[in-house]
Amino acid sequence: MLLRQVEYARPETVDEAVRLLSSREDARALAGGQSLVNVMKIRVAAPELVVDLNRIEELRAIETGSGGELVIGAMATYDGLIRSDAVHAARPILSEVALTIADVQVRNRGTVGGNLCVNDPTNHLPPLMATMGATMTIRALESQRTVTADEFFEGVYLTAVTPGEMLTRVTVPALAAGEGDGWASVALGRDGTGIVNVAATVRDGRARIAIGCVSAVPVVVEADADEVAVPKAVAEAGLDPPDDVHASADYRRHLAQVLAWRAVQQALEGAA
Numbered sequence: 001m002l003l004r005q006v007e008y009a010r011p012e013t014v015d016e017a018v019r020l021l022s023s024r025e026d027a028r029a030l031a032g033g034q035s036l037v038n039v040m041k042i043r044v045a046a047p048e049l050v051v052d053l054n055r056i057e058e059l060r061a062i063e064t065g066s067g068g069e070l071v072i073g074a075m076a077t078y079d080g081l082i083r084s085d086a087v088h089a090a091r092p093i094l095s096e097v098a099l100t101i102a103d104v105q106v107r108n109r110g111t112v113g114g115n116l117c118v119n120d121p122t123n124h125l126p127p128l129m130a131t132m133g134a135t136m137t138i139r140a141l142e143s144q145r146t147v148t149a150d151e152f153f154e155g156v157y158l159t160a161v162t163p164g165e166m167l168t169r170v171t172v173p174a175l176a177a178g179e180g181d182g183w184a185s186v187a188l189g190r191d192g193t194g195i196v197n198v199a200a201t202v203r204d205g206r207a208r209i210a211i212g213c214v215s216a217v218p219v220v221v222e223a224d225a226d227e228v229a230v231p232k233a234v235a236e237a238g239l240d241p242p243d244d245v246h247a248s249a250d251y252r253r254h255l256a257q258v259l260a261w262r263a264v265q266q267a268l269e270g271a272a
């Protein structure tokens with residue numbers, strides 16, 4: 001048998017989902033299933049209850065809030081980001097980057113909530129959320145809280161979402177006048193897993209840069225948005241990236257500096 005026996009529930013509302021997730025110690029939300037089902041297959045995860053969020057329509061919405069901010073439901077897919085007019089208007093980088101994630105099948109099923117909650121250090125969305133000033137809304141049985149991206153990402157496969165809770169939405173401020181976003185990545189082959197990913201947001205000559213694949217959580221660095229200050233700030237960030245079969249730690253450190261400046265250059269073009 002491929003999977004261990006598991007109970008399965010398919011709620012239609014957030015209230016029902018949270019009630020189910022709180023009903024067992026090891027209940028797990030199922031979003032796109034691209035990570036969860038794989039770890040269940042190899043028995044790294046063996047939840048008693050899987051709570052499938054795919055029927056909760058309100059979690060799929062991508063909307064513009066009253067202040068122009070982008071409100072992304074946790075079950076919005078990468079394909080949803082690519083096609084969303086609200087994303088194109090408020091934060092087009094999200095759509096551009098989503099288009100480079102893996103392949104069509106992954107983009108059709110993979111969700112924003114799943115990507116953030118799994119917090120794989122090589123995932124594309126955590127560094128982006130970290131530079132854009134996104135906030136995450138987490139529902140518990142009797143309460144709701146909103147945390148910053150810096151508070152949300154806690155470690156490899158570890159976030160501020162605790163058992164019994166679920167991420168319901170991500171709120172991203174719209175680009176302000178004179179602000180721009182950028183992204184640069186070197187991956188294993190075309191659209192493969194990142195060796196180093198960098199997101200940057202520039203405003204008033206300052207860059208906020210988030211580097212992925214070099215630590216358990218995105219490493220955030222701030223610097224003047226110029227060709228000397230950006231690599232220098234990254235070099236001085238004390239990066240301690242993994243050294244593995246795909247790339248040495250030194251190569252990743254070098255890439256982080258080069259890609260940070262590329263991402264900042266794109267952000268500067270957008271800000272102009």
Ligand SMILES: Cc1cc2nc3c(=O)[nH]c(=O)nc-3n(C[C@H](O)[C@H](O)[C@H](O)COP(=O)(O)OP(=O)(O)OC[C@H]3O[C@@H](n4cnc5c(N)ncnc54)[C@H](O)[C@@H]3O)c2cc1C
Binds near residue numbers: 034106118124191
């Ligand atoms: C071949 C392949 C290549 C890939 N390449 C990339 C890549 O290059 N870059 C990239 O970013 N991603 C990549 N991915 C990962 C993919 O993006 C996954 O979709 C993502 O990591 C998990 O999203 P999901 O919606 O499938 O979540 P699931 O697998 O369903 O869930 C992942 C975890 O998050 C939890 N969870 C999900 N939603 C919620 C919620 N709302 N509240 C609380 N907990 C929740 C689940 O319980 C589970 O623990 C790849 C996947 C595959 C299969």
